[in-house]
Amino acid sequence: LAKTTQPISMDSYEGQEVNITCSHNNIATNDYITWYQQFPSQGPRFIIQGYKTKVTNEVASLFIPADRKSSTLSLPRVSLSDTAVYYCLVADNNAGNMLTFGGGTRLMVKP
Amino acid sequence: NAGVMQNPRHLVRRRGQEARLRCSPMKGHSHVYWYRQLPEEGLKFMVYLQKENIIDESGMPKERFSAEFPKEGPSILRIQQVVRGDSAAYFCASSLTTAGAPGNSPLHFGNGTRLTVT
Numbered sequence: 001l002a003k004t005t006q007p008i009s010m011d012s013y014e015g016q017e018v019n020i021t022c023s024h025n026n027i028a029t030n031d032y033i034t035w036y037q038q039f040p041s042q043g044p045r046f047i048i049q050g051y052k053t054k055v056t057n058e059v060a061s062l063f064i065p066a067d068r069k070s071s072t073l074s075l076p077r078v079s080l081s082d083t084a085v086y087y088c089l090v091a092d093n094n095a096g097n098m099l100t101f102g103g104g105t106r107l108m109v110k111p
Numbered sequence: 112n113a114g115v116m117q118n119p120r121h122l123v124r125r126r127g128q129e130a131r132l133r134c135s136p137m138k139g140h141s142h143v144y145w146y147r148q149l150p151e152e153g154l155k156f157m158v159y160l161q162k163e164n165i166i167d168e169s170g171m172p173k174e175r176f177s178a179e180f181p182k183e184g185p186s187i188l189r190i191q192q193v194v195r196g197d198s199a200a201y202f203c204a205s206s207l208t209t210a211g212a213p214g215n216s217p218l219h220f221g222n223g224t225r226l227t228v229t
Contacts, residue, residue, distance in 0.1 A: 034217055036217075036220075041222070041223075041225075042223075043204070043220030043221050043223055044154070044202075044204075044218075046217035046219070049217060087153065101146075101153045101154040101156075102153060104153050
């Protein structure tokens with residue numbers, strides 16, 4: 001199984017760009033990298049997904065280097081409402097499609 | 112288009128009772144996943160089901176826990192003879208295709224059932 005490692009927590013201020021890096025050293029060839037956001041008392045919500053290089057949507061960007069052993073979620077100009085836990089997820093097609101969540105990164109955005 | 116619906120939102124059971132958690136996937140989704148989350152921890156995979164089939168239950172305890180996804184109706188996670196250690200948030204997710212496959216669709220989560228065992 002492709003295990004992921006993320007920082008446990010990060011602090012930021014409103015208006016700043018936040019970059020959260022996830023390590024996945026044993027990612028498999030067919031694995032995709034997906035990031036989810038979770039607010040208290042809610043289920044995780046899909047943010048972005050990618051396979052290689054760079055992916056951008058209206059919410060975030062995802063940077064994946066050529067070796068794919070890590071990925072970086074970039075949140076531009078964060079606001080207080082971006083305070084949440086962010087999970088990096090590496091899809092594993094060789095284990096019954098069991099998706100493995102890492103410990104997540106608790107982002108605190110301060111005014 | 113309604114999202115993933117879980118009920119009840121909160122469930123209180125005494126030790127030894129049974130807990131039944133329900134999950135209705137998004138319309139058109141035939142893949143259902145159950146996860147458990149303890150306070151201040153990440154989500155732990157429990158079981159993956161397709162209509163009428165359990166595909167992977169490797170994350171589910173062998174005893175007291177069972178899951179089903181019948182042809183008609185919601186998916187059910189059943190916990191028999193609950194103990195205090197079963198207290199947690201249980202999340203259901205659904206997807207349109209097999210999550211993780213190339214070109215896959217992401218998981219859509221419900222807002223969970225918070226089980227408290229007294």
